[in-house]
Amino acid sequence: MSREQQAVERARTAFLTGRSKPLDYRIGQLKALQRCITERQKDISDALKKDLNKSEIGTPLYETLGLEGEIMLAVNKLAQWAAPRPVEKNLLTLSDQVFIQPQPLGVVLVIGAWNYPWAVTLQPLIGVIAAGNAAIVKPSEVSVHSSKVMEEILPLYLDKVTPPPPPCPVWSDCERDVPVVTGGVSETQELLRQRFDHIVYTGNSSVGKLVMEAAARHLTPVTLELGGKSPCYIDKQCDITIACRRITWGKFTNCGQTCIAPDYILCEPSLQDRVVEEIRKNVKEFYSDDPKSCVDYGRIINQRHFRRVMALVEGSTIALGGENDESLSYIAPTVLRDVKPDAKVMQEEIFGPVLPIVTVSGVDEAIRFINEREKPLALYVFSPDNKLIRRIIDETSSGGVLANDCLVHFSVSALPFGGVGNSGMGCYHGRHSFDQFSHLRGCLLKSLAMEGVNKMRYPPHTAKKLGWARFFILQQVDLGFLGRMAALAVLAVIAAVMLQRYLQ
Template identity: 70%
Template sequence: MSRELLVVQRARKSFQTGKTKPLEYRIHQLKNLLRFISERQRDIAEAVKQDLGKSENGTQLFETLGVEGEINLAIEKLSEWAAPRIIEKNLLTISDEVYVQPEPLGVVLIIGAWNYPWAITLQPLVGAIAAGNAAVIKPSEVSSQSAKVMEELLPLYLDNDLYPVVTGGVSETQELLKQRFDHIFYTGGSAVGKIVMAAASCHLTPVTLELGGKSPCYIDKNCDIRVACRRITWGKFVNCGQTCIAPDFILCEASVQSQVVEEIQKCIKEFYTDNPETFEDYGRIINQRHFKRLMALMEGSTVAVGGDSDESQCYIAPTVLKDVTGDSKVMKEEIFGPLLPIITVSGTDEAIQFINAREKPLVIYVFSHDNKLIKRMIAETSSGALLANDCLVHFTVSALPFGGVGNSGMGCYHGRHSFDQLSHLRSCLIKQLKMEGVNSMRYPPHTDKKLGWARFFMLKQVNVCRLRRMALLATLAGLAAFLLKAKEVKHPNSVPRGAKVLALVSAMYYFTRL
């Protein structure tokens, strides 16, 4: 019996005790996770430094700060998220109790990614805990130091039966994927995403696939190119370009290409100095295999900025490429590194055509002052997200679902979306054994008269909230009429009663609409 099987069995057995059902228990585990981040910040930062060359402040900014925000939000909103959700009824069920009850799925497998080994692994875990699930955590073996720290320290804070950490490489992941889970949450590339989905299908296990792709960045020639390039430079070279939502390539008209190159070059110098290799806030490529892959992608393109590298340090300078076409080597796969190709197009029409001719990306970036152009980009393309006039920051908005579409993934998370993604939204209808006469329309024989009644009762939707407002309005109107009648008896020459009633009822109506 494999170690992975034993871990999953232990997690399921612990889940089946019902320990995770009470909201108090979930909140306690979430607070422990928050305490882990606070107390072990140095250990986390040191691990990320060894894995990716990231500074301690950079680790807090891009790894743990967002997780802290997710935990705080889940603790604050959990009772609201987990509460029964009242829905609209039809006339047939108007006297019944009808609602949606979120409930835990069971045992969730979370397979993390190496580029943000803490943020991308722990944020789904927040949702899993909040939703009342057990979760087997599989950090990426590529970010080995982070995986080691997670394996050693996380069990000191969380229930190790319910939230075990399993480390290892491909064989361990394959062994995990043989087991039956109630949901699998995977972050990584589309090739492995297909393997995960195929394995999940053996048990009819639902999946959330947070993948990537080539996210385009269109720069309108009439926008503020200086500001646009500043934000693009930041978004592209954060974490040495190893970000799933980094701008993968630029689309712009040939007339502004030189200006774009010049402005990005200025920003690289401003952000990372003349020598990024020695600058603490510029990281490294994760390993030599990815270093060689990235160097090979530059073949056939002209280096406009940067291009320096050191294989022994896994260092590649922030690099801008020009003379790039859709058939260039660098356009054949997601770059996932500090290479930024520029492709020239004739305008918005060609940019949209270029985007739509390829797989749907995780995000589309567009920089423009023209709101009509932005709306057109939204209307005529498809992507996991669209962000205008900035990069990456949509990831920080917990109310926005984060996820892909098509080749860039399926499912979403963040905030309540994480809770819902890792919950079963159970339909509940509670009737009473009364009013049996109303049900005669559904019992044989099925006459035309019964069908007519069924059509009326089943197709007429009832907005329960509106009914409540109408009932409140009627009550308030009745009260207003009573008070005005009493006042009229005392002061018969006051303003006409009808006008006052109308004014009060109108005010009450607008009040109930709030």
């Protein structure tokens, strides 16, 4: 049996004990994860420095602070999220219990990404644990140091909640709710051969298709976060200075290696020079005259990706930046002007500090341009005109929309984060994470009384029985208004008695 098979078996065995289901245990695991994040902040920060040249302050700001907030939310709201959820009834079910009961799915595979190795790996894991599941965590092998640290520290905190809940008074180290499996492509492929109850993958669409294909063999549902080329339309009426300041931050944070970074700008030709100059000013303010020596400016994850990004620049006109150093995987903040729709840089997600500007005649052409391409994970529009913003929302499709800023919608736990079409499927964050990794089980509990009412559904079928059935089934009851509910309950009882006499 392979190491990957053993890990899955351990997680499955642990889940089948039932120990991950009690809310107290889930809360204990979540709090343990929070302790891991806070107590091992230096280990996490050192690993990110080696992987992506992230600064000591950048680690909590872009990786762990959001995780702590998600954990606190889950801990505070878990009892509410996990409680039975009453639903509307019709007259036939007025005296019954009709509700949705969230239940754990089982064992969930979480395949993380390298650009934010902690945030995008542990963010869904929070929802997986909150929903009562076991999990296999597969960090990306590309972020080598973060993967190693995650493998070392997560087992020191998770599965260590004491005292163990019944029915498992003790458990051995071979049974773990959240084993971490490291390795490269072959290890990931071996994991994908196993049966899971859900798979979460963050990465590119090519690998996403392979994950979905592997999941299909076991009819396993998937959540895919796949990124894409997120457009950024700048309306000529907006404050260009503020718009470019926010775009500069959103694009060059993490050296452009952000799945929801603005991938390219759409604007009218008259704005292009101004946009370039404003971005130039902001790059200097944020990263100094020499971004290469700036502690807050990152690096491309490795030389393979460095060469990939530099190849995308070929054939385009550099308006700003362009300096690079392959030995350090360094690419300066770079802006390309007068980029043609068929340019190399427009054919795939850039995932680097290169920002193309494509000129369009106005919002009509911008909408057509966006709709002619794959649906992006994020869509940005900068405009003071709410009607224009609403029009772009109504006439385009994307995972999310953000007006007059970049990236920050990711920080709102109440918003579902996920893609559509080529940018992914499924979503998470806050309660959306809990629901994504739960089975929302429909439940109806009836009594054995008033059997006479059921005669309308039993053969022999008649037009009169159909009429009564139509009346009872089509009358919806809004349980939000207690007075109306009580009145309808009385009417239902009276109608049921009359119907029972009639059918007899």
